[in-house]
Amino acid sequence: MGVKRRAFLIGSALVAGGGVFGIKWADSSARERATALTTGAKDGSFGTWIKVGEDSRITIYTPHIDIGTGTSTALAQMVADELDADWDKVSVESAPAETAFANSTLGRGFLSDMSGKPGMVAALPESLLSLIARAMPLQITGGSSAVRFTGQMGMRVVAAAARLALVEEAAEKLGVPTGELTTAGHAVRHAKSGKSLSYGELAAGAATRTLAETPALKAAKDYRFIGKPVPRIDIPAKVDGTARYGIDVNLPDMRVATVMAAPVRGGKLESVDEKPALAVKGVEKVVKLDDAVAVVATGYWPAIKGLRSLSPRFSDGGNGSISTASIFAAHDALRKGGDPGSSAGEGDVEAGLAADGTKLIEARYQVPFLHHAPMEPFALVAQFKDGKLDVWGGLQDPLSSKMAAVKASGLDEDAVTFHPLVLGGGFGRKLPMYIEAIPQVVALAMDLPHPVKLIWSREEEVAQGAYRAQASSVMKAALGKDGKIVAWQNNYAQPSDDGGGAAAKLFYTIPAFAQDHYKHVSNQTVGSWRSVNATQHGFYNESFIDELAYAAGADPYQFRRAHLAEGGRHQKVLDAVAKAAGWGTPLADGHGRGIAIVECFGTICAHVIEASVKADGSPKVHAVWAAVDCGPVVNPGNAEAQVMGGIVMGLSAAIGEAITLDKGAVQQTSFGDYPILKMADSPPTVRIEFLNSDAEMGGLGEPGLPPAAPALANALFAVTGMRIRSLPLLNQAGAKA
Amino acid sequence: MTIAASVNGKAVTFEGEGDTPLLWAIREELGLTGTKFGCGIAACGACTVHIDGEAVRSCSMPIEMVAGKAIRTIEGLKKPDGTLHAVQQAWIAAQVPQCGYCQSGQIMAAVALIERTGQPSDAQVDEAMTNICRCGTYPRIREAIRTATGQAAIAVQGDA
Ligand code: FES
Ligand code: FES
Secondary structure, three states: OOEEOHHHOOOOOOOOOOEEEEOOOOOHHHHHHHHHHHOOOOOOOOOOEEEEOOOOOEEEEEOOOOOOOOHHHHHHHHHHHHOOOOHHHEEEEEOOHHHHHHOOOHHHOHHHHHHOOHHHHHOOOHHHHHHHHHHHHHOOOOOOOHHHHHHHHHHHHHHHHHHHHHHHHHHHHHOOOHHHEEEEOOEEEEOOOOEEEEHHHHHHHHOOOOOOOOOOOOOHHHOOOOOOOOOOOOOHHHOOOOOOEHHHOOOOOOEEEEEEEOOEOOOOEEEOOOHHHHOOOOEEEEEEOOOEEEEEEOOHHHHHHHHHHOOOEEOOOOOOOOOHHHHHHHHHHHHHHOOOOEEEEEOOHHHHHHOOOOEEEEEEEEEOEEOOOOOOOOEEEEEEEOOEEEEEEOOOOHHHHHHHHHHHHOOOHHHEEEEEOEOOOOOOOOOHHHOOHHHHHHHHHHHOOOOEEEEOOHHHHHHOOOEEOOEEEEEEEEEOOOOOEEEEEEEEEEOOOOOOHHHHOOOOOOOEEEEEEEEOOOOOOEOOOOOOOHHHHHHHHHHHHHHHHHHOOOOHHHHHHHOOOOOOHHHHHHHHHHHHHOOOOOOOOOOEEEEEEEEEOOEEEEEEEEEEEOOOOOEEEEEEEEEEEOOOOOOHHHHHHHHHHHHHHHHHHHHHOOEOEEOOEEOOOOOOOOOOOOHHHOOOEEEEEEOOOOOOOOOOOOOOOOOHHHHHHHHHHHHHOOOOOEOOOOOOOOOOO | OOEEEEEOOEEEEEOOOOOOEHHHHHHHHOOOOOOOOOOOOOOOOOOEEEEOOEEEEHHHOEHHHOOOOEEEOHHHOOOOOOOOOHHHHHHHHOOOOOOOOOHHHHHHHHHHHHHHHOOOOHHHHHHHOOOOOOOOOHHHHHHHHHHHOOOOOOOOOOOO
């Protein structure tokens, strides 16, 4: 078992023969295209499919890049189960971005291809189709989609259909009914006669058969791999230094470049005196881009030394007066105007908030811009030679990355190839819609007679992020005499077009609630930061309901519980975490517990955090308990790792992370002033429980994160009696609410 | 300028400017890319290597300072027969890496700590393991260090 990267196979033919099964490869021309693809020819199209080789080995071509979340392993588990495969005879490769795209432009992507196969389409819930369509032809890894959509809805179905085709092929060859055949050890067996045919012997013929559109999937009791903590296939190469990331690509005669863009987003490069850089030994060229200056050298060190020697002049694009404070002031002004751009909710909130005999509670929350801070900064290699452009890098979406390179170069799609590599962290930062490094490296490659590797410095990473938006909300609620919430209003300001409505949505039973979105856009690029809108809305909602619980004189756990559907998924998750954490049992002096529950990406996650305040006023997290309902768990070991990672990242952001603006520019520069949580501050005890419910499969890359901030702030309130309504917490633990 | 040192037991010479950080000499001159760049200011530890047995952040160590020193990188941890170092094995057993980018540095820091202390206490781990992992693998790193040094794993597991 191992992960091979397609990037290293280009030009060398893969095993010929064998059969290729894909979700839409039921007709022969499609099959030919797919087969041609595996043998390296230019034709062929998209995403989810499976190859059974003439050596009986199974190869999965995943449309997702494993960004470190273990998706390749999970997909392999699903396919191995449906095909009754042996683990050591299954491997995973990245689906080739370039060829897959050549036959299937976005407009004629997965969905329209599928619509020619009504039976197949009908087999999938309508609501998931658009999500699959988005996930597959775009090859996005994000939105916690890889396992629950591609895997559950695609890979498993194809694998089960492939197994049926192999059985049918064997039945014909052996002249026996399919009902007498079984599959094991990569062969179809006929117990009565003792005969068997290997998958390899059957593959080519089986692949010409029409695939079942709705094959029966394995029952949970028959799983051999799904649900087991199978070791991740990508890990061995990540402990001995052999995993190859974008930054590790080396081409003969390659140059290294680094770049500085206008510190004020929206600004342009006005002028730069190149001489100081050219005086640095190893520097070969200074390249002026529209809004940035790049230095090209024989290595990274001369490049960055050269860049630092320059004093470029940038304009500020008219954004020179934007600051953190001005953005919050703009939010408040919009709210004061009282005219939200979009609203959602139920019931008459205004009446509810004004109702007689209720207690009105109001609080204003705010959160800062957050930087993704993947450990690998942007590092892309590009080569322009003989009219062809090749780009290498570890990004979250190879196909769209290719399209970004097509756009930047002005070349035909056929002339551009993107070679996906391992990513050193993504968290949403490496989605191509806002990767300025793509047009930059393309411009450099087309300007230079050499291949070039563009590496962003950490300083550039921090200053030019696609941040989680700075956002705020004024929360209002009315408490009835019975201690129940009568009405709830979330008046939030943030940039996103969709308003983050889904994340703001309440799952508590409240007669009247409203989410009013005041849209405000600054000069900063904002993007999807791990778990996206659930980060800020989880903080608002779960901090505010805690305030309401105390205002009602109720226990925060019981208060939430009383507002959740009796016996429902949310209540079960909340009960599980409270029980695991020993909610209500005595604690050490100075320690407090906080609880929070957030739903996102189809998964419900609750945390209980035990915390205290250190002598310097900063928070100390002693333990975190999490309960998770993501439906069935494909790989418990990795699922735990994902939730654990989410907890640590959530705590890191809550405690210390903030991007602030002054005069339109980001004030932070590197890890020194953008502190990421380290070992000593990470919780010594983390216990995670999965409910393993039969709910539809939810995502796992993101949902572990959002409850961390409110659970910690709530725990600190329990200790200090001071409510934290502004993140990060650092040095505010002692601040009066 | 030419600087002679040894890397993973082999004699090497670095030809770059004296102020070139060891990180870039290792990656670009020697082509050993297991050692990673994360910040360049000694703040993240992705570039950690050993110099004469001590964990050092190579992004902030100019090559003119390493003349005659014995440098070890992640590529030098395996035994000549390819067997992984006990710490690497523990890393696999605990399934530590996620994106993996920080892990060469984490492992080099852990090996140096273990070689120095034998069985590091939690406090020693907190003090020595200051490398950043954005994927948040710290609980499993702690667990792997404990397994590698024959200490019982602490409670970081869920029901997995
Ligand atoms: S790259 Fe050396 S410490 Fe970050
Ligand atoms: S495993 Fe990704 S940064 Fe540590």
